[in-house]
Amino acid sequence: MDISIYLPNNYNKFKYLYGKKRVELRNKQEVLSYYVTRCTNIEGNTGDLNLLGCCGSDNLHKGEFNISTSCGTKKIEDIKIFDKRSRTVLVYFYDPGTFSDFNVNDYEQESIDRHFFLYLPFVLQSHQNSRMFKLSLLLFTLLDKSSTFLAKLLVPFSLLFYKTAIYHHSRIWKQVLTERRLRNGTIAFDIILGIAVYMLIRHLDNPEDYFMNVTEFVLDKLRMLLDELAGSPVGLKLNVQLNNFLHSCFMYHVDLWWNFIIILEPAIHYLFMPIKIFGLLGFSFQCAMLCDIITLITLHAHCFYIYAAMLYKTELISLRSLWRIVLGRRYNVLKKRIESQEYSNRQLFLATLFFTTLLFLLPTIIIYYVVFAILRLMIYIITYILMKLQRIALMLPLYTYLRWLIGLYRDLNNISFNLLSYDSLNNIEVYQFELEVLKSSPWKSSPYKKAFKDNFSQPLPMDKFAINLLYGDLMTFLPNNENT
Numbered sequence: 001m002d003i004s005i006y007l008p009n010n011y012n013k014f015k016y017l018y019g020k021k022r023v024e025l026r027n028k029q030e031v032l033s034y035y036v037t038r039c040t041n042i043e044g045n046t047g048d049l050n051l052l053g054c055c056g057s058d059n060l061h062k063g064e065f066n067i068s069t070s071c072g073t074k075k076i077e078d079i080k081i082f083d084k085r086s087r088t089v090l091v092y093f094y095d096p097g098t099f100s101d102f103n104v105n106d107y108e109q110e111s112i113d114r115h116f117f118l119y120l121p122f123v124l125q126s127h128q129n130s131r132m133f134k135l136s137l138l139l140f141t142l143l144d145k146s147s148t149f150l151a152k153l154l155v156p157f158s159l160l161f162y163k164t165a166i167y168h169h170s171r172i173w174k175q176v177l178t179e180r181r182l183r184n185g186t187i188a189f190d191i192i193l194g195i196a197v198y199m200l201i202r203h204l205d206n207p208e209d210y211f212m213n214v215t216e217f218v219l220d221k222l223r224m225l226l227d228e229l230a231g232s233p234v235g236l237k238l239n240v241q242l243n244n245f246l247h248s249c250f251m252y253h254v255d256l257w258w259n260f261i262i263i264l265e266p267a268i269h270y271l272f273m274p275i276k277i278f279g280l281l282g283f284s285f286q287c288a289m290l291c292d293i294i295t296l297i298t299l300h301a302h303c304f305y306i307y308a309a310m311l312y313k314t315e316l317i318s319l320r321s322l323w324r325i326v327l328g329r330r331y332n333v334l335k336k337r338i339e340s341q342e343y344s345n346r347q348l349f350l351a352t353l354f355f356t357t358l359l360f361l362l363p364t365i366i367i368y369y370v371v372f373a374i375l376r377l378m379i380y381i382i383t384y385i386l387m388k389l390q391r392i393a394l395m396l397p398l399y400t401y402l403r404w405l406i407g408l409y410r411d412l413n414n415i416s417f418n419l420l421s422y423d424s425l426n427n428i429e430v431y432q433f434e435l436e437v438l439k440s441s442p443w444k445s446s447p448y449k450k451a452f453k454d455n456f457s458q459p460l461p462m463d464k465f466a467i468n469l470l471y472g473d474l475m476t477f478l479p480n481n482e483n484t
Contacts, residue, residue, distance in 0.1 A: 002088045003081060004033040005053075005065065006120055008096045012069045014039035015056055018049040020123045021064070024116060032083065033116060034065070035123045037096070076432060079425050089428055093420075094435040100124050117415060165295070165383070169288035169390055173281075190282035190393045197286055208268045212261075215297060219258050222301075226251050229367060238364040246368055250304055257300040284390035291386040298379050305376040306474065312369040313472035319358055325351035373469045380465060414438040 004024075011017060019036040034052045043051070043062075053063035068078035074093060081089065102121035230247040232238065261268075295302075324330060325348070330341040343351070418434040 002029065002031045002090065003065075003083065004031055004090045004092065004116070006033070006035045006092045006094060007067075007074075008036060008039060009074060009093055011036060011039050011067075012055055012074050015041050015054055016043050016051060017053045017055060017063065017067075019052050021050060021052060022119075026116075035120055037120075037124050075421060076423075076425070076430060079428065079430055081428060087428060089430045091430060091432045092435050093433065094120065095437070096124060098437040099435075165288040165291040165387065166285070169284060172391070172394060173284065186394065186396050187282065189396075190284050191280070193283040193393075194281065194286055197283060198280065208265075211268060211297075212265065215261055216258075219254060222254055223251070225371065226254070229371065233367060236363060236367065238367065239361055242361055242364050246364070249307070250368075253300055253303060261297075282393065284393035287386045287390040287393070291383045291390075294379065294383055294386075301372070301375050301379060304372045308365075308369040308372045309472050309474055311365055313474075315358060315362060315365050316472060319355065319362070322351050322355040322358070326355060369472070377466065377469060381462070384462065 006019075007017070016039070017036045018038040018040065019034060021032070021034050024031045024033050036052055038049055039055075051063045053065040053067060055067050055069065064082050066080040067076055069075060070077050076091060079089060079091075099121045102118070226247055230243060321331075324338065325343060328340060328343065329338050331337075332339050414437060416436045416438060418436060420432040420434055422432075423430050
């Protein structure tokens, strides 16, 4: 069995070498690895670290190997391995300062256990940050329990709650908290930014007045738009009867929604309370809550879009079916193909009559659908930006960038091996390497970014959303991949 020994550069100044031992699989062969992370001249208790070996000839029977060096150098002059099966030893000299700068929280535990150069900084940091890790773990456990308790309280409203952006974000937030690759700096920045927004909203004078003014402005502009459509928009000659019907229907919904807002005006003051409260959990929660509020106050616009989309979709399907009849064809549902079909004169006459009627109504329907589809797209763009902001708040490797700014960033892909020497000591082949961490940049994809995208649903891209609008498909109420 081959052996790998990882030694700090200053190991030869001490007698006892402590660290972790484990068996690894490399190139389908088992390798026994010794990770020396602490060196001392006093033999004693070092927590969960084991005595791996000794430096010098004074303690030959302590640990699992003994190393002898020449005066003033770290090069190994003699080595004794108590494992008699060993014939090859790979010795790696490393700088504890640079390897401690690796942010192992950016990687999953499976990757740390599999990659030996990730396991080394993991062992270095495990006993250094054990207290801080336990404290943060306790804090995040309390947050997890509180979110679970809140979900149980909202069980009666579960069907409605499951469709909200705050629910989808709480699932992502909870998953991030329970993962080993937790970004403490990012979550702390998210909470600090949320508290800052909370203080800003708190110092605003009557934010509900701004809300009512914006709502009234939007409804006034929507009334003006409907009045423009009632005439001859952009010079188009629309069907008078259908245009008047659609205008009165949509105008009735606008007035109905404004009366609903007037009734709820006394309670709108409390509408900003959830944004303030969720600000204590982070800016990402505020974005999710704001997304739900925007969706709520634009419910009438979504209803307009649904009406126009159903009418537009029905118009397209009817014209396509009637056009097949005019051409003497039909769609075979069982074979899923278009076939020739003979129709009677009465059938052809009725198909031509209905086709002509729907064709003349098409411009009026298209005008209304285009207007409300654009309005729906604008609302989706706002909610899409908010959903992206809340995901960026959880994905942003802020701690990595800060470490890069102060010169402490280290990348796993920028480690060089320098062969120092090769000797045969006591019938054992000994290769001695120098591990050097080169400068690198964090501006490439983070190692946890792909896993984050795979685990959580992403908002529907803008190009796919626009294509679905073109075909008249009913889009989701919220910017996610789940149908509503």
